[in-house]
Amino acid sequence: MNPFGRTLYPFGLLVWLAAFGWKACAAARAGDRLRREVDRLEGEVAALDRGSRRLEQLARESGAQARESEFLQGLPNILPEDKGYLRTQKAIGDEVSVLRAKVGKRLKGTLQIVVDAKANKLYVKKGLKLLWQADISVGRGGRLSDPKSGRKWEFVTPRGEFRVMGKGVNPKWRKPDWAYVEAGEPIPPPEDPSRLVEGELGAFVLNLGDGYLIHGTKSEELLGRPASHGCVRVGAADLEKLYKTVPTGTRVVIFE
Incomplete structure (x- = not known):
């Protein structure tokens, strides 16, 4: 029996393992180099692809500019x-x-009233000639509903063509149902005298029909912006001038 057998066997195994490990590391390093090379080549291909697309875009833009130039040159003809x-x-x-x-x-030369609801301006014209203009307030927008009856109101000034149906001096405002709902007050019967309120509409009024009026306001500082519940509000001086200038039957155009 060889007395060195047990000693040489472990030594040979260690040598073999070391050689195997070196080869494995070398293979791993080669694999890393290969992956880096593949990544580099893929990057170059992507760059070439982007360059190709850019060249195509430039070609299209150049063609479009040429066509536009040709079109503009031909316009005088x-x-x-x-x-x-x-x-x-x-x-x-x-x-x-x-x-x-x-x-x-x-x-x-027909007299007419033109209301620009967007600019909150009123114009009095004779034919196409502007006689004078005034700052006004049209409907402020928004809605109100009665929780009890379910009725709803929208506070906008209607657009379209109207006529001055009638005029009045020192008018009384017949308070509508929505005014009570807005104030959180109980709604009285339709003909209840408490509905009539003095001084709310100014000294004069022009009736456009369907409950819409051109009237005065206690809040002249709001003229020039939407603030009413749908009527056209005018300052006191302009309202008096309007009342004296415009006869019943005058055409009223409201637009935006």
Whole structure:
């Protein structure tokens, strides 16, 4: 029996394990280098792809600019009478002048009230000529509902064409149901005398029908912005002028 057998066997095993470990590490390092090389190549391919797309985009933009330049150069050769859909600024101005002349002829100096609900302005015109203007307050918007009856009100000034149905001096306001609901008060019968309130509408009133009025206000500081429940509010001086200037039957146009 070899007395060194037990000693040499473990030593040989250690040598074999060391050699195997070195080869494994070398293989791992080679794998890392390969992965890095693959990543580098993929990055170069992506860069080339981005460059190709950018070149295509530049080519498209260049073509579009060339077509736009060609179109603009050809504009002077296109006349409005030849191409009805392409009108010059002069042609549009001529059309507006003709339209204004037709409107002026139709109105023939007729007195009318024009209300710009967006600007909160009232204009008094004779034909197309502006006589004077005033700051006003139209409907403030918003809604109110009666929790008991379920009725609802919307506080907007209607748009459209109306007529001055009638005029009055020192009018009394017949307080509507929504005013009681808004104040949290019980609603009285329709003909209850307590509904009549003095001084709320100013010294004069112009009736537009359907409950809408042109009247005065106690809050002239709010003129120029929407503040009413739907009527057109006017300052005291302008309201008196309006009452004296505008006869019953005058056309009223409210637009935005």
